[in-house]
Amino acid sequence: MDARCGLVLGGILAALTASGALAAECTSPVKPSDLTKPGTLVMSTNPTLPPLQYVDKTGQLVGMRVELGREIARRLCLTPEYVKIEFPAMIPGLQAGRWDMINTGIFFTPERAKIMQMIPYESQTISIATPLKPKTPVTRIEDLDGRTIGVELGGFEENKAKALNAELKGKGLAGMTIRTFDSYALAYQALRAGQVEAVVSIDGVAKEYADRGEFQRALTGLFPTPVSLAFKNRALADAVLKVLEAMQADGSFAALLGRFGVVPVPGALAVQGPAT
Known part of the structure; x- marks a missing residue:
């Protein structure tokens, strides 16, 4: 075996050894x-x-x-x-x-x-998002009375929207109309189109839309979970x-x-x- 063949063979063996070590190192515990x-x-x-x-x-x-x-x-x-x-x-x-x-x-x-x-x-936490210039500002939960709000279907946020509605009715108010959507994107699309007056979502998403200049976070920090x-x-x-x-x-x-x-x-x- 000449020197060049020895070097090539040595390189191949080294590569195989390295790959074997890598595989051994990355063995899933699952x-x-x-x-x-x-x-x-x-x-x-x-x-x-x-x-x-x-x-x-x-x-x-x-x-x-x-x-x-x-x-x-x-x-x-x-x-x-x-x-x-x-x-x-x-x-x-x-x-x-x-x-x-x-x-x-x-x-x-x-x-x-x-x-x-x-x-x-x-x-x-939960936020209430509204248009940048709503007909009537939302500065407290009671300001949602009589409004139509959007929320994603089947999640924590829908449950909390219902809880807010029960809170309003418990105070003798009419409450909100709650519309559910299959995703946040559809809920915010409805807000953009004027089909709802506010959206209940997690604060991180509401902040992203606010940072884009599309909507405002009228209420934030609700129901930390x-x-x-x-x-x-x-x-x-x-x-x-x-x-x-x-x-x-x-x-x-x-x-x-x-x-x-x-x-x-x-x-x-x-x-x-x-x-x-």
């Missing part, structure tokens, strides 16, 4: 049986919530939660895959095994934690929790949320869900 698709982390998202999750002008899925999901998949040595779907289908789809993780900013509630494994990780990732499988939830804890330790978790103005939940992260 069992294939704990995934919808082996080697893949399938996540559902409703990409109508800029800047947290949305489709940009080039058709790419982007946003804070999208980046978080991809980083979780990378650290689990899995390929990220997103299913874009409206919120009302997400919990049934999770229970049916169509995806592994709901990554759409689902609000944590004790009722939901009875049927899913949830990791609360960010804090969100943790937002979660959700899973059917407890083993997968535990693995994701370890990733989030590692991201907290290296500072990347706070850096990612901070870049989008999102506030982490206080205290330690934990999986909350039914016992398995």
Whole structure:
């Protein structure tokens, strides 16, 4: 064997050794049986919530939660895959095994934690968005009396809109007319078209529309509540929790949320869900 052949063979062996070491280094802690698709982390998202999750002008899925999901998949040595779907289908789809993780900013509630494994990780509040120049300004909850408001169907925000309506009626007022939409985008489109007079949404989305100069946040900071990732499988939830804890330790978790103005939940992260 001449020197050149020896160098080539040595290079090949080194490359094989390196790739083998890399594969060994990146072995997923998640069992294939704990995934919808082996080697893949399938996540559902409703990409109508800029800047947290949305489709940009080039058709790419982007946003804070999208980046978080991809980083979780990378650290689990899995390929990220997103299913874009409206919120009302997400919990049934999770229970049916169509995806592994709901990554759409689902609000944590004790009722939901009875049927899913949830990791609360960010804090969100509710805002009331109105046109920049409404016929009558909204400066307090009572100013919503008699108005038609829009809200996304089937979520925490719809429940809180109903709670606000009950509060108004409890004060002897007429209350609001609540119109539900399949997505935030459709609700804000209706506000733009004058079909509703206000929209109830999470504060991050309302702020994005306000920053664009389209609408104003008339009321903010309502109903502060943790937002979660959700899973059917407890083993997968535990693995994701370890990733989030590692991201907290290296500072990347706070850096990612901070870049989008999102506030982490206080205290330690934990999986909350039914016992398995």
